[in-house]
Amino acid sequence: MLIPFLILLLITGLVMISKGWTAHKAGTLISLATLIIPILSSLINDQDLSPKYTMIWVMSILLCYITVDLRTTLVWSGILCAYLALVAYLKVNDLQIYVSPGYSAGFQFLANPVVTGMYILFLIRALGQYYRNVIRMQHIRIVAQQQQQLTKVNHQLTKQFLLVKGFSRSGRKAFSNGELELLDTCFSEIEKQCGTAIEYLNDPRIRS
Numbered sequence: 001m002l003i004p005f006l007i008l009l010l011i012t013g014l015v016m017i018s019k020g021w022t023a024h025k026a027g028t029l030i031s032l033a034t035l036i037i038p039i040l041s042s043l044i045n046d047q048d049l050s051p052k053y054t055m056i057w058v059m060s061i062l063l064c065y066i067t068v069d070l071r072t073t074l075v076w077s078g079i080l081c082a083y084l085a086l087v088a089y090l091k092v093n094d095l096q097i098y099v100s101p102g103y104s105a106g107f108q109f110l111a112n113p114v115v116t117g118m119y120i121l122f123l124i125r126a127l128g129q130y131y132r133n134v135i136r137m138q139h140i141r142i143v144a145q146q147q148q149q150l151t152k153v154n155h156q157l158t159k160q161f162l163l164v165k166g167f168s169r170s171g172r173k174a175f176s177n178g179e180l181e182l183l184d185t186c187f188s189e190i191e192k193q194c195g196t197a198i199e200y201l202n203d204p205r206i207r208s
């Protein structure tokens with residue numbers, strides 16, 4: 001029942017991701033299940049360490065590393081190493097455990113490509129969701145930065161506009177009173193503030 005159960009687990013993982021589960025959660029559950037179940041199956045099959053089991057364990061740990069994180073991968077690897085140590089102890093001491101009937105060689109040859117294909121599909125699906133989330137978060141970050149930049153630009157230009165408005169009023173008053181020197185000063189300040197605003201808008205840091 002190992003191989004059909006693994007296929008069912010991987011299909012379940014694909015369904016979980018399609019239902020909105022994160023790759024981290026689905027990867028943790030599926031990688032652990034596809035590690036522990038084959039360990040139990042190997043244990044009751046005369047501690048079989050043939051490629052049909054080692055391939056599944058390697059794929060499970062790889063799946064964990066890609067979809068979860070390094071720490072969890074090390075924990076899973078520790079579980080596998082502990083089992084291998086147990087097998088070594090049983091073999092060295094010639095201890096027997098219940099042996100269940102295994103699969104025929106033909107069935108195993110046919111099942112291996114199916115199991116590998118399901119692992120690949122799960123990895124593709126999990127990685128696809130992961131990178132979609134990365135792209136989405138990057139987009140959100142860029143939008144937030146742009147909004148922050150627009151707020152900064154708006155604040156700066158509002159300040160420049162208020163200064164220009166104030167100098168404009170002073171200039172009109174100076175013109176009415178015939179104070180040409182003050183009027184010239186107001187025009188100079190207005191020109192200066194306009195130049196400052198233009199320089200601010202042309203700043204590459206603002207446009208980036």
